[in-house]
Amino acid sequence: MNKLVDVLIIGSGISGLYCALNLRRDLKILVVCKSEITCTNTYLAQGGISTAVDKDDIPLFICDTLKAGKYENDIEAIKILTNESINNIRELISMGVEFDKESNGDLNFTKEGAHSVNRIVHTKDNTGESVAKELINKVMQSDNIEIYEYTYFVDIIENQRKCIGAMLIKENEQINVYSKCVVLATGGIGGLFSNSTNQRILKGDGIASAIKHDIEIKDMNYIQIHPTAFYEECEDERRLLISESLRGEGGKLLNINGERFVDELLPRDIVSKAVYKEMKKTDSNYVNLDISFLGKDYIVSRFSSIYKECLKRGVDITKEYIKVSPAQHFLMGGIKVDSNSLTSMENLYAVGETSCTGIHGANRLASNSLLEGLVFSRRCAININKNINYIKNNVIAVNKISKSIEELSEENSILVKEAIKLNGGILDYELFNYR
Ligand code: SIN
Numbered sequence: 001m002n003k004l005v006d007v008l009i010i011g012s013g014i015s016g017l018y019c020a021l022n023l024r025r026d027l028k029i030l031v032v033c034k035s036e037i038t039c040t041n042t043y044l045a046q047g048g049i050s051t052a053v054d055k056d057d058i059p060l061f062i063c064d065t066l067k068a069g070k071y072e073n074d075i076e077a078i079k080i081l082t083n084e085s086i087n088n089i090r091e092l093i094s095m096g097v098e099f100d101k102e103s104n105g106d107l108n109f110t111k112e113g114a115h116s117v118n119r120i121v122h123t124k125d126n127t128g129e130s131v132a133k134e135l136i137n138k139v140m141q142s143d144n145i146e147i148y149e150y151t152y153f154v155d156i157i158e159n160q161r162k163c164i165g166a167m168l169i170k171e172n173e174q175i176n177v178y179s180k181c182v183v184l185a186t187g188g189i190g191g192l193f194s195n196s197t198n199q200r201i202l203k204g205d206g207i208a209s210a211i212k213h214d215i216e217i218k219d220m221n222y223i224q225i226h227p228t229a230f231y232e233e234c235e236d237e238r239r240l241l242i243s244e245s246l247r248g249e250g251g252k253l254l255n256i257n258g259e260r261f262v263d264e265l266l267p268r269d270i271v272s273k274a275v276y277k278e279m280k281k282t283d284s285n286y287v288n289l290d291i292s293f294l295g296k297d298y299i300v301s302r303f304s305s306i307y308k309e310c311l312k313r314g315v316d317i318t319k320e321y322i323k324v325s326p327a328q329h330f331l332m333g334g335i336k337v338d339s340n341s342l343t344s345m346e347n348l349y350a351v352g353e354t355s356c357t358g359i360h361g362a363n364r365l366a367s368n369s370l371l372e373g374l375v376f377s378r379r380c381a382i383n384i385n386k387n388i389n390y391i392k393n394n395v396i397a398v399n400k401i402s403k404s405i406e407e408l409s410e411e412n413s414i415l416v417k418e419a420i421k422l423n424g425g426i427l428d429y430e431l432f433n434y435r
Contacts, residue, residue, distance in 0.1 A: 003177045004393050005030045005146075007384060008166055010153045010206060011185030013040035014128075015352030015373035017135040019183055020145050021095075022381030027388065029145045030177060032168060034201050036149050037136055041187055041198055041353065042370065045128025046243035046306065047112055048099075048120035049092075049374070050367040051085040058082045060116050065368060068114045068267045069332075069361020077359045080339055081368070081375050088374040089121055097134045099123055111248035112366035114267040120367045125243055126305045128370065151175075152405050155209050156182055156348060157398055163348035164394040167401060174401050180391040181347045181384050184209070185377070188353040189223075189331050190238075192413055196328035197229050197241040206354040208412035210335045211419055216344040218356040219333030220416075221423035224364055226329035227253075227271040230322065231286035232313060239327040240309055242289060244268070244366050249302070251291040254321070256284045269363040272326045279325065288321035330369060332360040333423070341380035347391060349384070351377040 005028045009016045012033040020029050033039070052058045061082045066073055093099065099121040100108040109118040123130035139145050154167040157176065165178040186206030190198020210217055228247070229239035247253070247264040253271075255261050255278045262274035275287050291299060296318040300307050303317070310317045335343050335350040337357055343350050352373045359372055401408075 001173060001175050002395065003030070003175055004395075005177060005179045006388060007181050007183065008032065008177050008179035009183045009185055010166065011040070011187055011352070011354070012037045012136075012147070013042035013185060013187050013352055013373065014131060014135065014370055015377035016183065016185030017132070017139050018374055019185065019351055019377035019381045021135065021138055021142070022378045024385045025142070025144055027144060030148065030179070031139065031145060032148045032151045032153060034150070034152060034205075037147060038132060039199055039201060040132065041190075041202065042128045042373070043132045044197070044199065044241065045370055046125045046241055047245045047248075047367050048110060048122030048127045049089065049131075049370040050115065050120050050365065051089045051371060052082050053109060053117065053119050054086070057117065057119060061085075061119065064114055064116050065359065065365045066361070068363050068365035069359075070363060071361065073361030074358025077339060077357045080379070081359050081372060084375045084378075085371055088371070088378060092131060092134070092374070095134050095138060097123070097131050099127075110245050111265070112244040113247065113265045113271060114365055120245065120248070122245065124301075124305070125245065125303045131370070152408070153186065153205050153209070154401055154408060156213060157396070158213055158345070159394055159396050162346040162394070164396065167398060169401065169405060176398050178393050178395045180388050180393060181349060183341075183380060184335065184343075184348070184350040184354055185352050186354045189416060190328050192417060193328040194236060195239060197226055197239050198328070200236075200238055203409065203413050204331075204354070204416040205409075205412055206350060207334060207419070208415045210343065210350070211415045213345060215348065216336040217334065217419060218336040218358075219362075219423065220331075220419045221425055222332035222360070222362050223328060223420070224268060224330040224332060225272040225326045227268060227275045227326050228289055228324040229327035230310065230313065231325045240313070241329075242306060242322055242324050243303075246289065246291050246303065246306070249291070250294060251289050254288045254290055256282050256286075256288065261287075267363055268366060275324070275326055286323040286325045289324045290321050291317060292319055292321075330364055332356070332362065332364050337376070339379065340383035341376050342383065349380045351380050
């Protein structure tokens with residue numbers, strides 16, 4: 001079957017949906033997701049979204065982002081990120097997202113590692129879910145946006161170095177979608193690792209497609225390890241994240257002998273390494289995180305989701321230590337894009353974790369990922385809105401897909417792992433075996 005749309009968006013995380021909502025209402029848009037629309041890393045995000053608190057905070061926010069990223073970041077991209085942060089947060093609020101507030105009605109900013117000041121807006125400890133729900137509602141109400149759930153993205157369709165659509169498989173049927181622009185919002189790569197906080201379905205499909213078509217990718221070895229995932233004996237399950245905001249609000253890391261061993265609010269890569277070293281030193285599979293001293297009422301209200309999830313797993317965090325260990329969490333690299341999220345192929349854009357805007361450098365500053373998703377997917381939409389009238393739909397014959405989704409997925413995984421290896425490989429942690 002063939003289908004014609006104006007814009008095809010692959011992925012339903014914050015960047016895919018926010019892009020769709022910022023596109024012109026006269027455009028016919030198709031959003032495709034591999035599973036149900038909520039099965040994204042955005043939905044899982046706990047901590048919050050970083051933002052400049054006000055204009056005066058922008059220089060410090062730039063410095064914090066650069067320092068965490070080991071000065072390997074793209075300074076121009078960071079300027080865009082920080083300058084446009086306040087407006088995008090306002091836009092989310094105007095869409096109905098409810099962030100936590102002070103008693104006087106001002107936004108409540110929390111702190112996370114390597115931020116010099118409190119600048120993370122949040123909805124308790126389930127910010128991603130609250131943002132995603134609003135965006136999903138808005139997308140569902142938009143007559144010009146169609147959604148295909150449980151649809152596998154096979155590959156983009158290329159004609160003379162221009163992207164003209166993508167091949168999909170939905171209910172065992174091949175659908176060739178021809179579109180004026182394609183936006184890859186395919187998320188992270190945690191599904192490639194046995195030990196990750198990511199949704200298991202996320203395996204870098206967009207990046208694999210970019211590799212097949214010689215589209216520029218960058219920094220594939222810059223993979224962030226989160227220091228505190230809930231430790232439990234389980235095979236091949238997604239690890240429950242224990243948000244950095246617990247440490248931001250005073251949580252202490254202790255080794256199994258009850259000793260503190262690191263400043264909990266150092267950049268994430270440093271804390272992860274310290275945790276890993278301590279685990280080795282004490283011959284343990286975990287360290288402990290203590291927040292019990294914050295008091296039951298505060299913990300249950302501020303960290304309600306984490307409290308409930310840990311309780312389900314037999315741990316009362318108001319009284320007991322939380323056993324934690326590092327887990328793969330985020331890809332800083334990805335498909336190289338310019339400041340409008342355009343890739344090295346005409347009419348092909350990439351947004352969110354699958355893209356590499358350069359803002360994160362070698363290590364992402366906490367809570368900068370949802371902000372990047374917002375700022376650069378909006379810029380992507382604005383760029384498409386301006387240029388799309390000059391692009392025509394182009395239909396060419398494509399081959400019939402002869403492989404199963406499992407085979408295609410396995411081939412993609414190999415390509416992405418190879419790209420990571422070619423770039424220097426992942427940090428030397430035994431814990432991070434591929435699946
Ligand atoms: C967290 O809440 O610790 C994760 C936030 C992030 O990945 O930036």
